[in-house]
Amino acid sequence: MGEQKPFCKMNYPRVPRALLEQVAAFFQRMDDDWFGEAAVILLHNPDTDEMKLLVPDQECSMGSVHYTIPNNIEPGWRMIGDIHSHVRMSAFASGVDVHDEVSRPGLHIVIGEIDKEPPDFHAEVVVDGMRFKANIEDVIEDYVARTSFPEEWMQKVKKKKWEWQGWRGGKHWWKGGAHDQLAD
Numbered sequence: 001m002g003e004q005k006p007f008c009k010m011n012y013p014r015v016p017r018a019l020l021e022q023v024a025a026f027f028q029r030m031d032d033d034w035f036g037e038a039a040v041i042l043l044h045n046p047d048t049d050e051m052k053l054l055v056p057d058q059e060c061s062m063g064s065v066h067y068t069i070p071n072n073i074e075p076g077w078r079m080i081g082d083i084h085s086h087v088r089m090s091a092f093a094s095g096v097d098v099h100d101e102v103s104r105p106g107l108h109i110v111i112g113e114i115d116k117e118p119p120d121f122h123a124e125v126v127v128d129g130m131r132f133k134a135n136i137e138d139v140i141e142d143y144v145a146r147t148s149f150p151e152e153w154m155q156k157v158k159k160k161k162w163e164w165q166g167w168r169g170g171k172h173w174w175k176g177g178a179h180d181q182l183a184d
């Protein structure tokens with residue numbers, strides 16, 4: 001057999017189906033409301049081997065989501081990764097993602113094509129600042145269909161205001177976080 005891929009050395013269970021289906025419902029709402037990205041943090045309890053989600057306060061826009069990792073994570077739980085939305089784009093690690101995740105070891109899952117069922121999933125793992133593509137079936141349980149999510153998650157979401165940067169090439173140029181956008 002070939003050599004063990006590095007992500008196999010992360011001894012975490014696969015992300016439970018129920019969590020993924022909640023997250024997909026949340027990301028869909030963000031798309032329905034205003035085509036925004038969003039993110040959740042994955043927590044793992046090494047004593048019980050359970051996983052759960054933490055929704056951080058976040059600033060979301062069409063092309064980006066920004067949050068700081070909360071410093072009040074419950075005792076016994078550790079952050080092992082995150083899941084963020086690419087709204088209707090395909091799921092991949094963008095240049096911005098690679099940049100943001102260099103200093104965040106762990107599992108980084110992207111959900112894209114949220115207007116489809118099932119949506120598109122992509123996962124990469126960062127270990128010692130290096131990235132590895134993960135086989136999605138190795139890191140998540142089988143997804144079936146989006147369900148629902150706690151309404152209070154929406155209170156964590158702040159819509160990022162777009163700043164007008166001026167005229168360029170005869171168009172208004174807006175800056176909305178990570179990705180600049182041209183708008184008529």
Ligand SMILES: [Zn+2]
Pocket residue numbers: 084085086092093094097110
């Ligand atoms: Zn991304």
